[in-house]
Amino acid sequence: MRSVVPLYEWETPPDLASALGRMAREPGAWKPFAGGTDLMVLLEAGKLPHRRFLNIWKIGELRGVETSADRVSLGALATYTEIRRHDVLAREFPLLGRAAAETGSVATQNRGTIGGNIANASPAADSPPALLVYDAEIELVSARGSRRIPYANFHTGYKTMDLAADELIWRVHLPRGRSGWRQYYRKVGTRRAQAISKVCFAAAAKIENGLIAGARIALASVAPAVLRSRAVEQFLLGRRPSPELALSAGAELARELAPIDDMRSTARYRLRVAQNLLAEFLETLG
Amino acid sequence: MPDSPGKLRVSCTVNGEPAEFEAYPMERLLDVLRRELRLTGTKEGCGEGECGACSVEMDGALVNSCLVPAAQADGAVLRTIEGVAAAGQLHAVQQAFLAYGGAQCGICTPGMILAAVNLLDRHPSPSLDQIREALSGNLCRCTGYTKIFESVVAACRKSDGRG
Numbered sequence: 065m066r067s068v069v070p071l072y073e074w075e076t077p078p079d080l081a082s083a084l085g086r087m088a089r090e091p092g093a094w095k096p097f098a099g100g101t102d103l104m105v106l107l108e109a110g111k112l113p114h115r116r117f118l119n120i121w122k123i124g125e126l127r128g129v130e131t132s133a134d135r136v137s138l139g140a141l142a143t144y145t146e147i148r149r150h151d152v153l154a155r156e157f158p159l160l161g162r163a164a165a166e167t168g169s170v171a172t173q174n175r176g177t178i179g180g181n182i183a184n185a186s187p188a189a190d191s192p193p194a195l196l197v198y199d200a201e202i203e204l205v206s207a208r209g210s211r212r213i214p215y216a217n218f219h220t221g222y223k224t225m226d227l228a229a230d231e232l233i234w235r236v237h238l239p240r241g242r243s244g245w246r247q248y249y250r251k252v253g254t255r256r257a258q259a260i261s262k263v264c265f266a267a268a269a270k271i272e273n274g275l276i277a278g279a280r281i282a283l284a285s286v287a288p289a290v291l292r293s294r295a296v297e298q299f300l301l302g303r304r305p306s307p308e309l310a311l312s313a314g315a316e317l318a319r320e321l322a323p324i325d326d327m328r329s330t331a332r333y334r335l336r337v338a339q340n341l342l343a344e345f346l347e348t349l350g
Numbered sequence: 351m352p353d354s355p356g357k358l359r360v361s362c363t364v365n366g367e368p369a370e371f372e373a374y375p376m377e378r379l380l381d382v383l384r385r386e387l388r389l390t391g392t393k394e395g396c397g398e399g400e401c402g403a404c405s406v407e408m409d410g411a412l413v414n415s416c417l418v419p420a421a422q423a424d425g426a427v428l429r430t431i432e433g434v435a436a437a438g439q440l441h442a443v444q445q446a447f448l449a450y451g452g453a454q455c456g457i458c459t460p461g462m463i464l465a466a467v468n469l470l471d472r473h474p475s476p477s478l479d480q481i482r483e484a485l486s487g488n489l490c491r492c493t494g495y496t497k498i499f500e501s502v503v504a505a506c507r508k509s510d511g512r513g
Contacts (some may be wrong), residue, residue, distance in 0.1 A: 067376075070356050074375030097419070104417040105398045107376060125357050145411070151372035158408040169487020170377070172399060175418070180492055242481065258400060 067107050080125040080205070083118055084232065088207035091229035094118040096140055099175030102184045126179070126234065129153065132294040134240055140179025140233040145170075147178065159266050162249040166190055169258055179190035179233040182215075184293065185223045185289065188328075190251060192219075192290035193266035196282035197247070198238045205234040211236070216279055219289035245270045245278065250346040252337050254328070261285045261328035265341040269300070269349055276349065278301045281342070286321040286334050293320050294309075296342070305349040313346065314339035360424045365433025375421035379413075380404045382420045383430060391431035391460045395489070402488030405461035406430045412468045414487075431460035434467055438460070443467050443505040452501030454492035462488045466502045475506055 075094070077083040086094055095114035097103060098121050106112040120126060126141040138147070141142045144164035154161050167173060167190045168218070182202065184195050192215075200215040202226060205218070215236070219225050245268040253259025265287050270278035271339050273319055279300045280292040303309050325336035360389045364387060371386035380397075383389045383406070390448045395403030397416050404415040407429040432443045446452065453459040462485060469476055469484035476484070482500050490498060 069374045069377050072374070073356075073375040074358070074419070076421070100417050100419060100422070101399060104378070108378075108397045108416065117419075119421060167397070169402065170484055171402060171405055171412045171414045171417075171487050175413055177438065209360070310411075 065239040067110045068105075069113055071115060072112075075117070075124070076119040076143050080123050080232075082205075084205065084207040084230070086118060087230045087232070088115055096183070098177045098180045098231055099143065100247075101172050101176040102180060102186075108201035109323055114213050120232070127231070130281050132308060136238045136240065138178050138236045138238070140182075140235065141177045141305045142179075142236075144168075144176050144178075146175035148173070150229070153184050155179060155197055156240060157194070159197055159247050159249040160191060160238075161332055163191040163194045163251075163266070166251045171299045172258075182218070182236070182272040183225075183227070183233055185219060185225055187222065187287060188261050188264070188285040189290060190261065190264055190284065193264050193282035195236065195238075196290065197266045197268045198242055199280070201237040201239075202230075202233060203235040204239060206230045206231040210234060216292050222288035224289075242268060245280075246349055248348055250341055250344070252341070260328060263334050263337045263341065265338060265345070267342075267345045269345075271305075275302055275304055277302075281317075281345075283300060283321070283338055287328075287339050288322065291320070293317060295320050300346075307343075310346045314342055316344055358421055358424070360420055362423050362425060363427045365429055369428075371420075373420035375419055377420040378416050379406070379408075379418040379420055379423050379428075380415040382423070383415060383428075389430050389432050393455065393457050393460055395461075400463060400487075401458070401490070402461045405457055405464045405488065407464060407468055410471075412465055429464070431464060434463060441467060441505075442508050443470065443502065446505035446508065447498075450501040450504055451497045452493065454490075458488055458490040458492075462490065462498060466505070469502075470506065473506040474500075478503070 094116050095342050097117040098117050127139045129142050129150050130137045147164040148161050155196050181189050186252040197214050201212050202215045203212045237310050247268045249266045251261045251264045266282045268280045269276050279297040281296045284290045296313055296316050325331050358375050368401050373382045383392050393403040395401035399414045400419045406415045406425050465485050465488050484505050
């Protein structure tokens with residue numbers, strides 16, 4: 065059932081201040097609209113709940129990828145294509161490039177943005193596991209000012225997040241210094257391209273003298289929101305990668321996940337695949 | 351000002367020519383291309399960004415026109431399948447699709463050709479993997495893809511990708 069197109073209102077603010085002003089005057093009334101790769105699908109299905117859209121696609125302050133000595137900062141409107149083509153991201157944050165490359169097709173990647181992927185808050189999103197592995201911080205902005213929070217604290221439940229009605233996602237900051245870590249990303253879907261994940265897994269580990277001295281494990285499609293598995297990270301510390309470790313870490317992982325049966329997969333399959341991916345990651349460390 | 355309440359006047363460049371039309375902001379670019387500009391070469395397949403039949407170029411980037419609201423076409427430079435042949439001469443990719451059986455029923459063909467042309471503009475001599483990736487968002491239910499890949503490979507050989 066298609067939506068009735070004339071019902072929708074549209075406004076194109078010329079800059080960030082105007083956009084934030086509009087959102088401050090009527091909090092929650094205006095839905096930010098960037099590349100439209102999620103919202104237009106809802107429109108087509110007649111499931112778009114919003115009536116008024118703020119076109120932020122051309123707002124310069126939300127664009128670009130900036131590099132400084134200690135971090136790389138992505139504007140919320142950085143597209144998957146920009147992420148894939150960025151030298152420093154490709155070199156130091158390869159999991160993000162992998163996630164971008166596995167999101168939709170070229171056409172989706174040209175329009176889909178990192179901010180949109182975060183704000184859409186799908187538990188199956190491809191880039192959040194990579195962001196969690198890199199300890200990303202998210203910077204939110206409103207007419208009241210800006211604030212930064214760890215991305216790991218941003219999603220609070222199924223499609224809920226720490227984002228006020230007058231706030232926009234402004235930037236995503238990635239601290240540099242993960243380059244010495246072994247990194248791993250794998251998305252399991254129905255096909256290689258254009259699939260929504262059944263399980264998505266991103267991880268990194270620092271190895272010292274054969275032992276795991278630091279670990280980040282993050283997953284999508286196995287819980288109401290994308291998940292950083294702190295229990296498994298803790299469990300791995302100080303241990304030596306081995307098939308036995310993979311088994312016991314897999315049992316630990318099962319306690320943290322809450323996969324469901326849905327149209328894409330089953331809870332049982334998702335749990336098993338998540339454990340297998342954890343084992344495959346640990347194998348790469350040996 | 352537009353004549354109908356709620357509609358916007360949209361100005362853009364389509365296939366090298368200035369174009370203007372009125373549309374509701376959230377109308378799909380796909381629909382206004384077909385209805386207002388009579389460019390019916392752009393096809394609708396799934397209508398949800400999965401199949402690529404509605405692929406067009408917007409400011410040089412391949413997009414699914416079913417996922418672009420008309421309002422965002424304002425000021426854009428668009429290329430549709432009607433703008434691929436130049437001066438009555440088919441593009442090398444179009445010629446190769448004819449010669450190598452890259453088109454069967456034809457619904458995916460405009461989008462498939464735009465995706466291939468867009469790739470060759472960026473990478474004149476792509477690897478087979480690059481071709482497969484560039485066309486991965488364009489679904490075809492007839493060919494099994496092999497003849498399509500062969501067509502694109504042949505187009506690269508023939509033209510060095512310059513068309």
